[in-house]
Structure formats: C-alpha cells, structure tokens
Amino acid sequence: MMIEPKFKKINEDVKTFKDLEDDIIKSNLCCACGACIAYCESQSFDVIEMQNYTPKFKSEKNAENCTECGVCYFICPQTSPLLDKLNQAYCVEDEIGQVLKILAAKTTNKTIGNVGQDGGIVSTILTYLFDEHMIDAAIISECDENFEPIPKIVYDKNDLLKSAGTRYSISSQILPLKELYDLSEEILEKLGVHEVDQLRLAFVGTPCQCRALSKMKLMHIKPAHIIKYIIGLFCFENFNxxxxxxxxxxxxxxxxxxxxxxxxxxxxxxxxxxxxxxxxxxxxxxxxVRNHCHECDEFTAKFTDISVGASGAPKGYSMIILRTENGVNIIKQLLSRGFIEQLIIDKLSEWNITKINWFKKLISLKTKR
Ligand code: SF4
Ligand code: SF4
Ligand code: SF4
Missing domain, CATH: 3.10.450 (Nuclear Transport Factor 2; Chain: A,)
Incomplete structure (x- = not known):
C-alpha cells in the first residue's frame, strides 16, 4: 500500500531532500554536518538519517512520508539559498569576513595549557562560559577509542578537557541538536530550566558546520535558537x-x-x-581529503562570533578573530580577568593588516588548488 505524504509540496519551486540528494549528496559535496537530519528529526518528520557520514532516507516508506517542506535544502551549508542574507547578517564583504578585532593569545590555565592544542583558547572560552553561568551546555567533538571524532553535548566544564586537541576527520557536529528535545526532566531540572527552549548552548565546529548553524539561526529554526555562541575553527581541509x-x-x-x-x-x-x-x-x-573540501572557499569561519586557530600564530598561541559584539565581549572579559594572555605586538595596526592579508592569501591559495 502506498503511503500518502502528510503534506503535499505547495510550491513546485521548493527544493526538497530529493534535490539535496541530487545537488549535494550524490555530487560528493555533503560535509556530513547533520543539519538536515537534526532539523527533520526535531520536527518529528524524522524521515532521514546519517549512514556512514551520508544523509539518506531511512527507508522507501520514509521517503514517501517526506513533507517536502524544503527546510533541509535551505539550511544545508553547501546550497546557495540564504547565503546573501547570511553575508548581510554577518557583514561579510570579502573572503575573510567581518573582523572586529584580531589578536594572538594563549590560556593562562595550566591544566588547559597542558592538554589543549596551541593556545588552549576554545577550552578557556567554554570553561569561562560555564563558570559564569552564561551557557548550560556546549556542543564539542570528542574522540572515541578508535580516535574517531564524535559530536557530543557536554553539560559540565570538567568534560571539556576530554575534547581538547584538534581532529582532522569530520564529525557530524550538528546532529546532537536533535537529541535536545529528548532530554529527560531530570537533566532539565539539574540544569535549572523547565523546558529545552530555555537552555543556552555554545557550539564549536568547522566553518561549514558553523555556516549550517548560522543558516538555521537566521531562519529562526528550532532548536538552533538556543545556540548563543558560535565558535569556528580554522579549517584548510578535512579527511575521510x-x-x-x-x-x-x-x-x-x-x-x-x-x-x-x-x-x-x-x-x-x-x-x-x-x-x-x-x-x-x-x-x-x-x-x-574529503571531496567537499576541494570546493570549499572558507578557512576562517566567517559566520561565527569567534574564529580560532593556530595558523598565523607563534608557537603556543592561537589566532583569534572576533566577528560579533558577543565575541568581542567574551574575549574582553577573558583578558581583563587574566584567563588568557594576549601576545604583545609592536606596531599593532601594521601587524593586524599583515595578518589579515596573510589569511586572504591563504584562502586564495586554498580556492585555487
Ligand atoms: S520532511 Fe522536510 S526536512 Fe525532512 S527530509 Fe523532507 S523536505 Fe527535508
Ligand atoms: S545539511 Fe549537512 S549533512 Fe545534510 S546534505 Fe547538507 S551538508 Fe550534508
Ligand atoms: S575545508 Fe573545512 S570548512 Fe571547508 S568543507 Fe572541508 S571541513 Fe568544511
């Protein structure tokens, strides 16, 4: 028996998951971020799933149950809809994106410094956000016993250290969003909230993952609305x-x-x-190297509050690019309270220009490969 879709496609121009399969997934452009699945499942449409880093209909029956709402196509970081609006929202005018401030810094926390990579900046930011009760949880990636990165929601700053270090293979970083609506009342109570919509999260991911999340936020799509801070990691390429x-x-x-x-x-x-x-x-x-990385024109994560990476920084430091007032405020607080230490530079404005030009050159090299 054929199962009728719950809703019919209202507008024939609306692109749906079938188009996502044709345009992105079968063309090897999918970065396995999991945004399409996180949205579909959180809305209880629940017709697609991740199979070996590839989004697929769960079954033929599920394919027929797809509402053809088209949201998965819109929020996919590899599709063009919404990109102009995203550029406007993040004041992006060139390949590096908006730079409110650029600096090199390192953590002053010895424990983080010992286990973290380079300047230990991401762990220090997240620890601070937890300590100051500015977030209830963070989406990070952790390695399993096979050193395979897995996305994870952590609710305690003590779990952050397990995620320290850089991975060079992809994890489906947006997938955990779909779990949020299944959180038990016990966990919510422990976090001091009555419902999931009251939670505040930080997200750490690659530029493509951050782009998907920013698209979701731009469309006011649940559950992305509870992500309060987006931290992007510099990314030149990623491996299978x-x-x-x-x-x-x-x-x-x-x-x-x-x-x-x-x-x-x-x-x-x-x-x-x-x-x-x-x-x-x-x-x-x-x-x-994953195929979608060959086509990627992002390096410094333009659609974020803060971008962080080792490239361009002296040994033991991280480069930090601040994109939004949100990002500027956090780093200002970390500096003033001595949780991070900024590299002292002579002729700061010249250094800033040199660094920005260096990043632009790197991005141009990346896109010309
Ligand atoms: S129901 Fe909507 S979000 Fe889910 S697969 Fe179909 S078009 Fe995509
Ligand atoms: S939203 Fe992410 S996981 Fe889904 S098709 Fe696009 S890139 Fe792949
Ligand atoms: S290079 Fe990095 S940001 Fe670009 S598609 Fe690959 S993983 Fe995503």
Missing part, C-alpha cells in the same frame, strides 16, 4: 576517517587506537599513547 587512518597505518604501522594527539604543521604529525612522535608528508594524505 577510514581513508586517513588506513594511510597512516600503512605508512607507520600504528593503528588509530594507539594515537593520542594529531596536529598539522606543514606536514601531518601524531603522537602515540607511548609518546612516540611520527611525521607524515601531508601530500601522502591527499587521497583521504
């Missing part, structure tokens, strides 16, 4: 998890289960749990 660790194992005989830390400084480096360090020529990893 299985292919990346297959190459690494072939080159070094080290399985992902033995790895505790990875970083890129021109080449790819990793440290094992026995503290042995390995270096791999970055070009060796080219076959594992």
């Amino acid at each position: 998890y299985s292919q990346l660790y297959e190459i690494i194992k072939k080159e070094t005989k080290v399985p992902p289960t033995d790895i505790k830390k990875t970083w890129i400084k021109k080449n790819f480096f990793f440290k094992t749990k026995e503290d042995k360090e390995f270096e791999i020529d970055i070009k060796t990893l080219d076959p594992a």
Whole structure:
C-alpha cells in the first residue's frame, strides 16, 4: 500500500531532500554536518538519517512520508539559498569576513595549557562560559577509542578537557541538536530550566558546520535558537576517517587506537599513547581529503562570533578573530580577568593588516588548488 505524504509540496519551486540528494549528496559535496537530519528529526518528520557520514532516507516508506517542506535544502551549508542574507547578517564583504578585532593569545590555565592544542583558547572560552553561568551546555567533538571524532553535548566544564586537541576527520557536529528535545526532566531540572527552549548552548565546529548553524539561526529554526555562541575553527581541509587512518597505518604501522594527539604543521604529525612522535608528508594524505573540501572557499569561519586557530600564530598561541559584539565581549572579559594572555605586538595596526592579508592569501591559495 502506498503511503500518502502528510503534506503535499505547495510550491513546485521548493527544493526538497530529493534535490539535496541530487545537488549535494550524490555530487560528493555533503560535509556530513547533520543539519538536515537534526532539523527533520526535531520536527518529528524524522524521515532521514546519517549512514556512514551520508544523509539518506531511512527507508522507501520514509521517503514517501517526506513533507517536502524544503527546510533541509535551505539550511544545508553547501546550497546557495540564504547565503546573501547570511553575508548581510554577518557583514561579510570579502573572503575573510567581518573582523572586529584580531589578536594572538594563549590560556593562562595550566591544566588547559597542558592538554589543549596551541593556545588552549576554545577550552578557556567554554570553561569561562560555564563558570559564569552564561551557557548550560556546549556542543564539542570528542574522540572515541578508535580516535574517531564524535559530536557530543557536554553539560559540565570538567568534560571539556576530554575534547581538547584538534581532529582532522569530520564529525557530524550538528546532529546532537536533535537529541535536545529528548532530554529527560531530570537533566532539565539539574540544569535549572523547565523546558529545552530555555537552555543556552555554545557550539564549536568547522566553518561549514558553523555556516549550517548560522543558516538555521537566521531562519529562526528550532532548536538552533538556543545556540548563543558560535565558535569556528580554522579549517584548510578535512579527511575521510577510514581513508586517513588506513594511510597512516600503512605508512607507520600504528593503528588509530594507539594515537593520542594529531596536529598539522606543514606536514601531518601524531603522537602515540607511548609518546612516540611520527611525521607524515601531508601530500601522502591527499587521497583521504574529503571531496567537499576541494570546493570549499572558507578557512576562517566567517559566520561565527569567534574564529580560532593556530595558523598565523607563534608557537603556543592561537589566532583569534572576533566577528560579533558577543565575541568581542567574551574575549574582553577573558583578558581583563587574566584567563588568557594576549601576545604583545609592536606596531599593532601594521601587524593586524599583515595578518589579515596573510589569511586572504591563504584562502586564495586554498580556492585555487
Ligand atoms: S520532511 Fe522536510 S526536512 Fe525532512 S527530509 Fe523532507 S523536505 Fe527535508
Ligand atoms: S545539511 Fe549537512 S549533512 Fe545534510 S546534505 Fe547538507 S551538508 Fe550534508
Ligand atoms: S575545508 Fe571547508 S568543507 Fe572541508 S571541513 Fe573545512 S570548512 Fe568544511
């Protein structure tokens, strides 16, 4: 028996999940952010799911139940609808986006400094937001026992340290949003709220993931409305998890289960749990680069409150780009209370211009590849 869709497509011009499959997913442009699924499931349409980093209809029956609302197509970071409005909302006029302030800084928190990557800025920001009761939770990514990044909602600052460090394979960072409406009353009570809509979250992700979330916020789509702070991570490219660790194992005989830390400084480096360090020529990893990254023109996460990354910063520091007043205020508070330390620069305005031009050059190199 054929199941009739609950709602018929009102406007034939509205693009739906089938178009998302044709335009983005089958063209290998999907960055597996999970925004389409998070929205669909949170609205109880619940017809699509993530299968091995690929969004799919759960079944043929589910495909027939798709309401063809088209929201998944709109919020996908890889589609063009809403991009002009997003650029306007974030005052983006060029490839680097709005820069209210740019600085290099590092954490003064020794525990974070010891486990964090580079300046430990993201962990310090999130810790501060928790301590000051400015957020109830944060969406971060954590590595499982196979060193595969998994998206996670943390409700306690003590869980942040497990997420410290940089990953170079993608995690479906927006997917956890769909879990929020299933939170038990016990958890909500513990967090001091009556309903999910009262929660305040911070989100940490790659530029493409942040773009999806910003599109959702622009459309006032639930549950993105409870994300109060978006922190973007600089991102040059990302790898397919299985292919990346297959190459690494072939080159070094080290399985992902033995790895505790990875970083890129021109080449790819990793440290094992026995503290042995390995270096791999970055070009060796080219076959594992995700296809959508070849088409990506973002590096510094334009649609965020704060962008953070090691590129362009001296050793032990992170570069920070502040995009919104929200972002400016947090960093101002962290500096004035001594939680982070800014790199002292002579001729600051010249340094700012040099850094911005350097980022622009890097983005242009990236897009010309
Ligand atoms: S119901 Fe709407 S959000 Fe869900 S798959 Fe269909 S078009 Fe996309
Ligand atoms: S919203 Fe994200 S997961 Fe869904 S198709 Fe677009 S890029 Fe892929
Ligand atoms: S390079 Fe671009 S598309 Fe690839 S993960 Fe980074 S932000 Fe996303």
